[in-house]
Amino acid sequence: MLRDLQASLGRWFCLVCALCLSGCNDSPNPSWRVTDAHMKAMPPGQTRAAVYLRLENTEARERMIQLVATPIAGTAEVHRHFYENGMMKMRAVPHARIAAESVLEFAPGGYHIMLLDVAQAPEVGSHFPLTLEFDGAERLDVEVEVRPR
Numbered sequence: 678m679l680r681d682l683q684a685s686l687g688r689w690f691c692l693v694c695a696l697c698l699s700g701c702n703d704s705p706n707p708s709w710r711v712t713d714a715h716m717k718a719m720p721p722g723q724t725r726a727a728v729y730l731r732l733e734n735t736e737a738r739e740r741m742i743q744l745v746a747t748p749i750a751g752t753a754e755v756h757r758h759f760y761e762n763g764m765m766k767m768r769a770v771p772h773a774r775i776a777a778e779s780v781l782e783f784a785p786g787g788y789h790i791m792l793l794d795v796a797q798a799p800e801v802g803s804h805f806p807l808t809l810e811f812d813g814a815e816r817l818d819v820e821v822e823v824r825p826r
């Protein structure tokens with residue numbers, strides 16, 4: 678009886694966890710929907726990495742990202758790739774804007790969250806926290822999944 682209860686609780690927790698991993702909102706914050714937050718495993722010796730995610734602003738006003746931070750990196754910045762003389766370069770975007778009721782896609786070749794001075798590369802399959810701070814000092818906590826390269 679107790680064992681049955683434990684087994685069904687176990688299944689229930691697994692279901693919740695599977696739902697969350699498949700991309701439910703990482704935060705109860707209703708202004709934002711974040712999906713697919715991930716990073717590729719870092720090659721040995723690397724101290725920089727790019728985080729990708731899909732960030733949806735559900736509010737009827739434009740918002741701005743003021744800060745990004747994670748305990749695994751000395752510095753985190755919003756960056757954007759661009760082409761110059763046929764070469765792909767990147768630059769920091771200190772106040773990335775997200776239009777009302779729209780999505781900002783952080784994806785290879787475009788926007789990314791650059792992590793600098795990562796002292797210890799996180800393991801494949803692990804998750805680490807990333808905090809985005811918006812105008813008005815509103816904060817959003819996101820879990821980033823580390824995927825195989």
Ligand SMILES: [Cu+2]
Pocket residue numbers: 727756757767768789791
């Ligand atoms: Cu970058």
